[in-house]
Amino acid sequence: MIPIYAMISTSLKTQEEVALQKYLVPPQKLQTSNYAKAFEALKIGLRNSLIISLSATFVCILIGSMAGYALTGFNFRFATYLFFAIVVVTFLPYHVILIPITQFLKTLNLLNTYWGLILIYVILNAPMATLITGTFFMKVPPDLEEAAILDGCKPFKYYLKILLPVSLPGLISATILVFIQIYNEFLLGIALTRGPQVKPVMPFLAELKGTQIAQWHIQMAGAVITSIIPVLVFIFLGRYFISGLMAGYGKG
């Protein structure tokens, strides 16, 4: 916790105070201009990150929950194999396909576009969404499905109107985990973008560190700004974060 405290207190200090290196002493006067300066440098990145992560997360959850339903709701013979293929994709570090990803987007002419990044994030994270939502769908009592069939409810309507609302906690868990994963991602952000137009926020923070050398108060303000979103999510929805983590790592 000391690192976090020092980070926040330093982010509110003046340059002179920082130069004294008394990092554990709280700031004399709150220096909010540090935040203004850091925010100025990061705002395009924040906008890009929100656009990309929100839309990619939405598509991931949609595709993932459909697959999770199909794999747990119907007794396919090949389900085990498909499940296995999905688990492997979930855990394999995407670094191994970084080069094909760049070539793939180049061929589609989607380098340096929102669509390109969203597409890749969906490919990489929908499998995890499948695992998490699938784990939660398995807990839904089968009676619900029987009742739905007797009422003449079609599978798609059952999925949309009954299964999804009933498994809302699972959906929230999956959403949080996927969202944080995408928001925090860095490597694809630098490999697939050129210039600031669509670059996510993490590369911007890395640049801020590079340009504000030893300007610790600005760097720390930037770090605080960038972590606000995941931290808020964690504070208010931490329970779901844990259950998602458990479901995602095979302990549902």
Place this chain on the structure above:
Amino acid sequence: MRYYRASGIAFLIPIIVLIAIFYSMIVWDFVAAFTFWQGLKPTWKFAGLYNFSRLFGMERFWINIRNNILWLLFFIGPTVFVGFILAYLLTHLRRGESIFWQIFLFPMALSFIITGVLWAWMYDPSSGLINSILKMLGVNTSRLGWIALPKTAIYCMIVAAFWQYLGFALVIYLGAIKGIPYEMVEAARVDGASHWTVAFRIIFPNVGHATLICTTMLAITTVKVFDLVWIMTRGGPGVSTEILPYLMYRLTFDSRDIGMGTATSIVILALSAAMVIPYSMWAIKKWVRI
């Protein structure tokens, strides 16, 4: 009564397309690793093991391998060990347990980039947090270079990653320990077993699945610490803190040597698959009950 199977196929089409793309990219990786592809334009000319022999002939490659091994050894062991001890201690708390794990788990929600910015500052030899505290305590810090010295830099980074992932190990163990039948632990207590004996002789052998999850996930994380390397040291001083994914990035995007880059990917793939495939075969039994 269940829905007909045929009506479920449609739900699966999107995910099948997505993972098909993923797997074809791996195949593409394999093909490209055996070609002379340098520069921007692809040259699909078969090169045999040429890229691999160049890669294995690089001293830099072996430094990378050594660093990856250091990560595996010094990151996984302590994280699992301390995570387990903390989880054991937390089960003895009467209240406030959730506050503790929230404090420990919270760095998991942060990105490696934020962790890296924060810890790079703490380790800074001239004006960082750690040295300034040591100075206050009267320690001569002139020889404590932390992240600036080739010998210590990698361990500094491992500590930062440890800080971030400790909560993960803690939570996984906490869940597992709670699953152990209470009578078993209680019986040992009554027999007068010490905390140490209860923790390591009785509880630890019964949470093997948690240990497996932790070690595998942390091992995979050692590939993903690319971000940490990038932000904290850029692989330096020299190439002393580079790890394989970082080398792959440099070869591909700086030297434009796709052949070598994909060859490095294949090495990473082989190492990760050796962990991921057995793990998946184990994990899948928990999901698919057939």
